[in-house]
Amino acid sequence: MKIARIFLSLITLTLIIFVNTYAFASQFKFGIMQDKKGAAAKYRPLLTYLKKKNIKASFISAKSYPDAAIMFANKKIDGMFSGSGIAGCMLVKELAIPIVRPVNKNGWSTYWEVVLAQKGTPKFTQNANYFKNKSVIFCSLASSGEFFFRSFKGSANICKKIMKAPSHFVAIDTLSRGIADIAIVKNRVWDNEKSKYPNIIKVGKDPGENPNGTLIVSNKTDPKLIEKMTNIFLGLKNDNSPEAIAVKNKLNIEAYIKTTIDDFKFTIPLIKNSGVDKNFNFSF
Helix, strand or coil: CHHHHHHHHHHHHHHHHHHHHHHCCCCEEEEEECCCCCHHHHHHHHHHHHHHCCCCEEEEEECCHHHHHHHHHCCCCCEEEECHHHHHHHHHCCCEEEEEEEEECCCCCEECEEEEEECCCCCCCCCHHHHECCEEEEECCCCCCHHHHHCCCCHHHHECEEEEECCHHHHHHHHHCCCCCEEEEEHHHHHHHHHHCCCEEEEEECCCCEECCEEEEECCCCHHHHHHHHHHHHHHHHCCCHHHHHHHHHHCEEEEEECCHHHHCCHHHHHHHCCCCCCCCCCC
């Protein structure tokens, strides 16, 4: 009888190990932008939260938008939290599926492009001629940057100089020092930074809104896993566990909301107008 109990215990232990191993069999790699020192650290509590939900995940930092895009396209990462520019590219190339995006604690989940210049600069005219003989700085492959600039046909040919910034913060600072004439950046960044730059004004903006920080996953990902992940993120809002609270506090969000290609109704035309198609290789 004792031997039977031991044997049963061993079988039970084996099953437990098997179940746990199966639950964590897939290593899901998320790509995240780290265009500012320490930015990746804010996502760290999400690892613990996902592990609690039986998804073993890791984060791989991308140093720039092009770097992240190439990693995603080459399947070095399985999914990523992305600005609308890269997310839109992946949708145009039919490589990705959007599933959720965060709602900031201030209640917003979208953003738009703003055009900045020194005080006294004329208002943006919504056409390429505005950039004639001007040095323009922006982030590569960003809807509120390079894609917006290039969506105005001929802008790259008539401007004085194109300057690429590693972040919207750098673009604003470079403009403030007179190295560039025009900066195109994300409105949320400008709203947070504008008090530091009294010499800079907003001369224009894009009327359309883009989804912020969308989680996109490879369209080859198991649909059951996508459904599970979607439900986990959507459930974060009403989850008051210590792990969930840590995620929301660190990311400064109150929830994730479901996101589909319909939420990119302004973004995708903008990206296509800049020259992106299925054969786009993530550089101009």
